[in-house]
Amino acid sequence: MIQARVNGVYGMRLAGIAIALIFGAGIQPAVAAGKHEHGRASLNVAVEGERLIIELDSPADNLLGFEHRPASDAEKARLAGALATLRDGAALFAMPPGADCRLRFAAVSPPEYGGDGHADFEASWEFRCGNMAALEWLEARLFAPFPGIGRLATSILAPAGQKAVVLTPGTTRALLPR
Numbered sequence: 001m002i003q004a005r006v007n008g009v010y011g012m013r014l015a016g017i018a019i020a021l022i023f024g025a026g027i028q029p030a031v032a033a034g035k036h037e038h039g040r041a042s043l044n045v046a047v048e049g050e051r052l053i054i055e056l057d058s059p060a061d062n063l064l065g066f067e068h069r070p071a072s073d074a075e076k077a078r079l080a081g082a083l084a085t086l087r088d089g090a091a092l093f094a095m096p097p098g099a100d101c102r103l104r105f106a107a108v109s110p111p112e113y114g115g116d117g118h119a120d121f122e123a124s125w126e127f128r129c130g131n132m133a134a135l136e137w138l139e140a141r142l143f144a145p146f147p148g149i150g151r152l153a154t155s156i157l158a159p160a161g162q163k164a165v166v167l168t169p170g171t172t173r174a175l176l177p178r
């Protein structure tokens with residue numbers, strides 16, 4: 001289902017395939033469960049070589065406050081604002097400066113409106129890090145722009161291991177497996 005949804009977005013598909021390959025041999029990404037619970041979102045993080053790939057899956061309600069197709073000008077503006085905020089991956093994630101990570105691309109899918117009254121956002125980002133050895137932590141800065149996200153179930157897969165943590169507005173930083 002997720003694959004079908006991102007098929008039209010080339011960059012997203014690349015990242016999705018990469019994540020699927022990376023996670024294929026390891027833990028299941030949280031998005032695979034297909035959970036849709038307002039207030040919760042999932043983040044899958046993979047470190048491979050000098051690439052840091054991050055995928056977000058979130059109910060649209062967390063980011064917009066509604067899940068129907070935008071109707072009013074205010075709702076359309078809110079959707080456009082959320083998409084713009086998501087594309088700015090360099091502002092949504094922080095890493096140790098010494099890791100020298102730079103955003104390579106962001107792929108953001110507008111919500112797809114199904115028949116069940118629910119809709120999800122999917123976004124992915126790829127960073128290239130000049131000094132991956134210094135990538136000791138990753139900080140999610142999604143909670144300020146999107147206060148509807150209360151819990152961010154985060155799965156991390158790195159060469160040194162894998163882990164799952166829950167990030168919240170009070171705990172925004174995840175240590176990477178060392």
Ligand SMILES: [Zn+2]
Nearest residue numbers: 059067118119
């Ligand atoms: Zn919903």
